[in-house]
Amino acid sequence: MPVRVAESSAPSPSPGQEGSPDHALLPTCTLLSVGQTFAGTQNVSCSQKEEAWKVNVRVHGFDPDHGYLCGIMEALNVPYAETPVVTFWEGEIIDGKNFTFYTGKWAATPEDDVRHWAKFPSFAPLMNKVEADGGKSLDLSRYPYIFMRWKEQYFVNVSVDCGLTIAGFYYVCFSCIDGSINGFYYDPNSSPYQKLELKSNEGRSGFSSSSYQLQ
Structure with a gap:
């Protein structure tokens, strides 16, 4: 949920998965599940570390069969909030x-x-395989990292005029080894x-935002 800035001018099954419903699409990872919470920071400026916001995340839904999860994100020290x-x-x-x-949407090109x-x-x-076909030929079932995109859908407790934007989305990498999350926000x-x-x-x-009612 970066600070809003002025506008600038600027799936097919993988081979070998057909007819194999028991094929594991994701590694078994107990560190990613409903109710799991995470804490850390988001640097809103790539050049100034002191602008980092404290961030909490809680997973509310997780459906690996359909490649879906959802949750809430709480930014604690947003200026002027x-x-x-x-x-x-x-x-x-x-x-x-x-x-x-x-991605194929949200203004992201394959190059992005x-x-x-x-x-x-x-x-x-x-x-190499991602550049060839987006990664459809990869078997990620034993890979110790889970890659995701997170798209903020709406503000829970403030209005859309709060001075922040959720127009973009996060590229996310989750480690099944230690449960850490790294991500990069994309918005042109x-x-x-x-x-x-x-x-x-x-x-x-x-954490505190778990008491909010989601609609």
Whole structure:
């Protein structure tokens, strides 16, 4: 949920999956599930670390068979905001069946996709196949990272005139090894490569925004 800026002028099944309903699309990962919470920061400026906002995330829904998850994001120290800013987001899990590495919407081109995914070191071994077909031929069932897109859908507790924008989306990489999350926000009209860094909280204790009613 970066600061709003002025406007500038500017899936097919993977081979070998057909007829194989038991094929695992995602690695078994207990660190990503309903109720799991994460805490960290988002740097709203790629050049000034002190502009980082404290961020909490909670997963409210998780459906790996359909490549879907959702949750809420809470930014705690947003300038000029009298209260933490909470948004509801929905996610697309890159599994080669439901969603590929190519976004195909939200003003993101295949070049934008590759440029952002390439910022994750864990993406490097996948680069050639993604450039060939968006990653549809990849088997990610044993890969220790889960790639996702998170799209904020609406503000939960503030109006759309709050001075923030949710027009863009996040490229996200989740580590099944330690439960950490790294992401980069993409919006052609916002500062590029705003980095999201989150770590899994112990247990599944909630945070303040868990009391908000989602519509």
